[in-house]
Amino acid sequence: MQTLDSLLVGLRAAGEHTRLRILALCARGELSVSELVKILGQSQPRVSRHLKVMVEAGLLERLPEGAQVFYRVSDEAMVSRLAQALVALIPASDAGLKRDFSRLQQVRDARAKQAQDYFQTVAESWDSIRSLYVPQRQVEAKLLEIIGTDPVDELLDIGTGTGRILEILAPRVGRGVGIDLSNDMLTVARSNIERGRYSNIHVRKGDMYRLPVEDGSVDLAVLHMVMHYSDYPLEVVREVARVLRGGGRLVVIDFGSHTEEKLRSEYQHHRLGFTDSEILQCFESAGLEYEQDIEQLVGDPLTVKFWQARQRQRLHTLNPALQAHK
Ligand SMILES: C[S@@+](CC[C@H](N)C(=O)[O-])C[C@H]1O[C@@H](n2cnc3c(N)ncnc32)[C@H](O)[C@@H]1O
Structure with a gap:
């Protein structure tokens, strides 16, 4: 249940320029630390520190995957409402954010290419089994x-x-x-x-x-x-x-x-x-x-x-x- 204290923790965790950018980005899909580093143009330790605070406040969810960890906006009911409310208030017309979103698109394109390359290697066997x-x-x-x-x-x-x-x-x-x-x-x-x-x-x-x-x-x-x-x-x-x-x-x-x-x-x-x-x-x-x-x-x-x-x-x-x- 949301308490006044947890609301304050959430607000404090989000109350910083880079963290609002991270929230806006993660609201558009799951991102790994290295992808966020690429988009934000900041060092990995710095980005990791922001992520840690946001995870501890419940704003983001941490999803380990092999050598990588992905982050996404938590769907834990109350905190996610706060996160979504903040995301809705972030002006998408902001010039800095526009740059972030265009780099996000590059990250997505690179991922899609990697996915396509891998799937090419299995698609043939899947087709053969499906026949x-x-x-x-x-x-x-x-x-x-x-x-x-x-x-x-x-x-x-x-x-x-x-x-x-x-x-x-x-x-x-x-x-x-x-x-x-x-x-x-x-x-x-x-x-x-x-x-x-x-x-x-x-x-x-x-x-x-x-x-x-x-x-x-x-x-x-x-x-x-x-x-x-x-x-x-x-x-x-x-x-x-x-x-x-x-x-x-x-x-x-x-x-x-x-x-x-x-x-x-x-x-x-x-x-x-x-x-x-x-x-x-x-x-x-x-x-x-x-x-x-x-x-x-x-x-x-x-x-x-x-x-x-x-x-x-x-x-x-x-x-x-x-x-x-x-
Ligand atoms: C033939 S594919 C089926 C994919 C999917 N269910 C579909 O309908 O298209 C089998 C999938 O099972 C996954 N798999 C195999 N062993 C697994 C395990 N122990 N735990 C989780 N996934 C596993 C494979 O990585 C592969 O993606």
Whole structure:
């Protein structure tokens, strides 16, 4: 909750020329320290000092990603209102800020180029795998049909890759976070998200076995074409169960069990798809309730499966009868 003191801390942290510039820049997207150094034309220690104060005041969020750390305006409700109010008051016509924004555009162009170069190296293998099953737009249409119109506040896209699932679900969710282990993929996703029109989706570095997400905070988790990289699917599902809210859903989209050995030898798939009973057993062992009806899109030679489960309603308070025995 916002107190008078935390409001003062926020105002003091923002009350400096460079920090207002940083706020205006980070309000337009996530930026690393080195990118901010480039845009602001100040030394790294100086920029880092400003960032530290702003993070401590809750104005900015710090997102470590490999050797880099990205910063963005916090979306923690009260502080973000202060940050947004300040950003709205910053005159975009200021000559110094105009220079900052034009350097920001150069940083973005460089990122997009880096993302494109990397994606070029994987695109061919993705195309080759995609030729083995139904067109991707059919998979996406089926996912949208399955998600339906239930309200989703918090979406978690695990193994987000290019961020495609975040982008197609963005209009239906309050906030979407994509997690990926690969820094290169995160560069691609971030660049795609910046080009798109949604401000409610973000990506961050993380491992599906140790999601950087609080317990019981997610309404919908999606694992789209990621599980086949896992040697321990049950551990992944258990980790997802930890972060799901009571009633929250998990949708796993992956290949049914197959014999295309080249996906293992050439494309590093750890598993050649899954049988229904393997995945349902994982759901059961992780304490999730699962759908018996499994949607699928039959392709040649690969079939895409949609396995769905829900977290049971959690008991938030201890039963008073049990409390009496404590
Ligand atoms: C085939 S891509 C799928 C991307 C995305 N889900 C989509 O629908 O386009 C698999 C992604 O899983 C990521 N990945 C693999 N192992 C992971 C792990 N342990 N934790 C998080 N992401 C992982 C890879 O970096 C890659 O971006």
